[in-house]
Amino acid sequence: MKLQRDIFLEEVYNLLKVDKSIYVLSADFGAAALDAIREEFKDNFIHCGISEQAMFDIGTGLALEGKKVVAYAMGPFISLRAIEQIKCGPAMMNLPMTILSVGIGLGYADAGPTHYATEDFACLRAIGGTNIYTASDNLIAEKIAQNSLSNGKLNYIRLDRHPTSNIEFNKENFDFNDGYRIIGEYSEQKIAIISHGRILHACLKTMNENKDLCFIVDLYNSKPISQKLANKLKNIKKILVVDEQTCSGNLTGAVQEFLAKNNIFNFIKNLSLTERYIFENGGRDHLLKLNGLDEDSILAVFKEIL
Amino acid sequence: MNIPNNLEEISKKYRRELFEKFLEVGQGHPGSVFSMLEIIVTLYYKNFIRFDPDLKKFKDKIIISKGHAAVALYPVLRDFGVMPEKEWENWGKGKESILRVFGNTSMPGINATSGSLGHGLGIACGMAYAYKKNNIDQKVYTIISEGELYEGSTWEAFLFASHHNLTNLNIVIDENSLIILGKTDDCIKLSPIKKKLEGFDFLVHECDGHNIMQLEKAFADVTGKTKVILAKTIKGKGFSIMENKAHWHYWNKLSDSEIQICRKEVE
Numbered sequence: 001m002k003l004q005r006d007i008f009l010e011e012v013y014n015l016l017k018v019d020k021s022i023y024v025l026s027a028d029f030g031a032a033a034l035d036a037i038r039e040e041f042k043d044n045f046i047h048c049g050i051s052e053q054a055m056f057d058i059g060t061g062l063a064l065e066g067k068k069v070v071a072y073a074m075g076p077f078i079s080l081r082a083i084e085q086i087k088c089g090p091a092m093m094n095l096p097m098t099i100l101s102v103g104i105g106l107g108y109a110d111a112g113p114t115h116y117a118t119e120d121f122a123c124l125r126a127i128g129g130t131n132i133y134t135a136s137d138n139l140i141a142e143k144i145a146q147n148s149l150s151n152g153k154l155n156y157i158r159l160d161r162h163p164t165s166n167i168e169f170n171k172e173n174f175d176f177n178d179g180y181r182i183i184g185e186y187s188e189q190k191i192a193i194i195s196h197g198r199i200l201h202a203c204l205k206t207m208n209e210n211k212d213l214c215f216i217v218d219l220y221n222s223k224p225i226s227q228k229l230a231n232k233l234k235n236i237k238k239i240l241v242v243d244e245q246t247c248s249g250n251l252t253g254a255v256q257e258f259l260a261k262n263n264i265f266n267f268i269k270n271l272s273l274t275e276r277y278i279f280e281n282g283g284r285d286h287l288l289k290l291n292g293l294d295e296d297s298i299l300a301v302f303k304e305i306l
Numbered sequence: 307m308n309i310p311n312n313l314e315e316i317s318k319k320y321r322r323e324l325f326e327k328f329l330e331v332g333q334g335h336p337g338s339v340f341s342m343l344e345i346i347v348t349l350y351y352k353n354f355i356r357f358d359p360d361l362k363k364f365k366d367k368i369i370i371s372k373g374h375a376a377v378a379l380y381p382v383l384r385d386f387g388v389m390p391e392k393e394w395e396n397w398g399k400g401k402e403s404i405l406r407v408f409g410n411t412s413m414p415g416i417n418a419t420s421g422s423l424g425h426g427l428g429i430a431c432g433m434a435y436a437y438k439k440n441n442i443d444q445k446v447y448t449i450i451s452e453g454e455l456y457e458g459s460t461w462e463a464f465l466f467a468s469h470h471n472l473t474n475l476n477i478v479i480d481e482n483s484l485i486i487l488g489k490t491d492d493c494i495k496l497s498p499i500k501k502k503l504e505g506f507d508f509l510v511h512e513c514d515g516h517n518i519m520q521l522e523k524a525f526a527d528v529t530g531k532t533k534v535i536l537a538k539t540i541k542g543k544g545f546s547i548m549e550n551k552a553h554w555h556y557w558n559k560l561s562d563s564e565i566q567i568c569r570k571e572v573e
Contacts (some may be wrong), residue, residue, distance in 0.1 A: 058432035
């Protein structure tokens with residue numbers, strides 16, 4: 001199965017065939033699809049060294065000259081290490097740039113907590129003007145690529161390190177620009193489970209076993225959140241938000257702020273990582289289980305709030 | 307526009323005008339602004355930053371990385387007709403003006419929003435790279451403070467400029483030897499700066515940053531390398547109350563007699 005990053009970079013590759021104003025910057029982070037760009041579009045690929053901060057300053061200089069910049073690196077470093085460069089560069093100067101952040105959550109479980117991107121959402125959400133996308137599967141990764149690269153905005157795009165199979169859902173009324181999709185059958189009488197990214201897959205068991213009681217909202221565009229979602233959620237009694245991030249400023253916070261702005265005050269339960277740094281070994285799914293974010297733990301919390 | 311002969315007088319005039327503006331606005335970064343005035347005057351009036359009078363635009367770019375010092379550009383941009391006169395006149399007089407004590411890209415002639423240290427060199431590298439790769443005859447100048455040599459991102463950008471041999475990039479280091487808490491050599495030693503930069507295979511010139519002839523000679527030197535000019539300057543240059551005083555990084559309140567002294571020194 002293809003990785004999300006390859007799907008995204010293949011889209012960049014295709015665009016480069018007709019648009020040489022695109023520059024792909026990497027802080028020594030690779031991908032199979034990136035190799036093709038490096039090979040065929042040598043002048044449009046810039047290796048910035050393992051220097052995320054310089055990558056954004058250089059990217060800002062390119063963007064000031066009208067270039068379309070795609071900055072690419074591992075999640076924890078492209079977000080937190082260079083956050084001031086993102087703020088003072090593309091954000092403050094209102095420049096279009098696409099930040100490709102790979103390995104969100106505990107994606108790099110084999111590399112320890114320095115390599116976890118478990119606060120990136122909160123940090124980048126706080127930067128003015130960011131548009132945040134999180135891909136839960138390959139279809140959404142592809143749609144994000146098709147819609148973000150030329151939108152003229154500062155996009156922070158969160159991709160998973162691991163393969164993510166496509167999730168079944170009713171495509172009949174699906175419009176990518178809504179920023180979310182409904183998985184399962186929507187009803188105002190049900191509990192809404194809101195999630196994004198790979199962790200959304202861990203919510204599927206809960207939905208499949210409780211089809212009459214809940215549905216899932218895949219909120220792949222979590223900043224800004226579409227106003228359409230307010231209408232969908234205004235009469236929902238209970239919401240469970242599941243996020244592979246620490247508990248401060250995660251997707252729950254984003255949803256709560258959004259609803260409060262719309263004078264909607266539902267019951268909302270947060271299910272996420274704690275603020276503890278995770279040093280245990282055992283792989284991503286093991287760590288998620290240890291921290292109450294596996295499919296059975298999500299099901300148990302769902303039953304609690306029923 | 308008519309280029310005046312006596313650039314020392316122009317520098318003094320700008321000191322005079324900027325002092326009055328700081329006085330009116332009641333804030334700003336005079337130490338940093340006054341240390342680089344001759345550098346700015348040389349770049350603009352000696353045509354290193356080339357001007358197209360028909361378009362009223364500069365062909366070459368300048369990034370003031372020591373961002374709060376971008377204020378030094380305002381009277382120059384005004385005199386070239388790039389910055390509307392009324393913006394300058396209104397500033398500090400309680401009237402509407404786009405000018406602030408820090409530059410941003412909403413102001414004509416300001417190429418990058420700056421303020422935080424350590425960003426400008428990387429931005430200048432990105433611009434210079436874009437010109438080089440697309441065979442565009444444009445140069446990029448950036449003025450960084452000596453204090454920015456403490457920022458890791460500056461050294462990351464040096465690596466980039468060196469690797470890509472950005473010959474269209476000119477880096478001026480405003481070396482006034484002072485940071486907020488004192489002398490750079492007493493805080494964390496930066497020297498030998500020249501030797502360190504020569505290690506990147508840059509062409510490094512040292513000169514008196516207040517001597518227009520020396521600056522002109524350094525800027526005029528054509529090489530096949532990225533150029534760095536280590537301009538030895540005096541923080542707060544031109545005002546004895548401010549010169550070489552770290553606390554004059556920020557504007558301080560002056561008594562009437564101090565104001566008179568300052569005015570006399572730039573008459």
